Amino acid sequence: MSKLHFVTDGFVKNNPTFVLVLGMCPTLATTTSAMNGLEMGLATMFVLILSNIVISLLAPMVPDKVRIPVYITVIATFVTVLQLLMQAFTPAVYETLGLFIPLIVVNCIVLGRAEGFANKHGVGESALDGLGVGLGFTASLTVIGIVREILGSGAVFGWKFISGDGILAFVMAPGAFLVLGFLMVLFNKYLAKK
């Protein structure tokens, strides 16, 4: 029970998107709709948990000097596994998220947790941390996706509540920056009140 905070920390205190501001590229690029944000978050979580587990096991054996290349190789391996799995079972999702699946390799969240958490903690804790941060990332991406989908196409998770188009700019590039900026303001307000 006491270990539960490793999971919940990832949501508010260590929220990867709004507090740590890591992994901005997929956050901005794939949140054109709530569903896309959710899928991207889950894909990242998959890699995050597995790489955290393996790196926490490897860390004591790896010399300090070569640790970063070793971590990147481990992460890249799991990304390749994820790519092959997605191509086999969810080809449509793989097609929509496109380039940003292989780019999980250079997502600073994954390397950041490897370097900042997994190499100093045990297997169980690292797995929980991966789960927590992964869920936090997924939640943030989904929220951004929901806001952009409501404003941009007048729908939630593909269910349309207005006829016709929304404000198209919110589905395109500028909307990503604007929505993230304003959500960050709200998050800051919330943290300041606590």
Add this chain to the structure above:
Amino acid sequence: MEYFLIFVSAIFVNNILLAQFLGICPFLGVSNKLSTATGMSGAVCFVITLATVVTYLLNQYLLVPFGLEFLQTISFILVIAALVQMVEIVLKKISPSLYQALGIFLPLITTNCAVLGVAITVVTKEFALGGAAPHMFNLGEAVVYAVATSLGYGLAMCLFAGLREHLAGNDVPKAFKGLPIALITVGIMAMAFLGFSGIV
């Protein structure tokens, strides 16, 4: 004509930062001052071009003939990491002044997703420009695309650094301070760049 179209489209229409969302982390991280922004853009330009040539050849002559395309991600990132390290060593020897100028930015570039992004894009995506039939880039086109993309990166980066220097002196509400106002500024910049979208 073909090369010119690739050039214009990569710099303005499909700007790597403002339309493709690649390399945002260093973009937000080092755009506080115009001088560091130019330094970073220079380093990125150098590495993107070099990395694209090397990974293109690797893909063409090693991965494709042996049917190993699924190793693209892992082999490309290793090549880029090794390349950045090598560039660092070579620059230190032959041009200490350039090395000093790029200094701290070089190691950061390994995890800049713009580099891996461009490398993967040129070997997997079919491009259709100016009404031509979609086709894969040859080496020459890939190089032009890489150079133009990194110039677009530099352009957006330097413009934004200029804006941000002015922003620093302004009185913004407390909750907007720092990144939020920066993101909103980028949003407005991206809107301006949308205006180029009809060109190519």
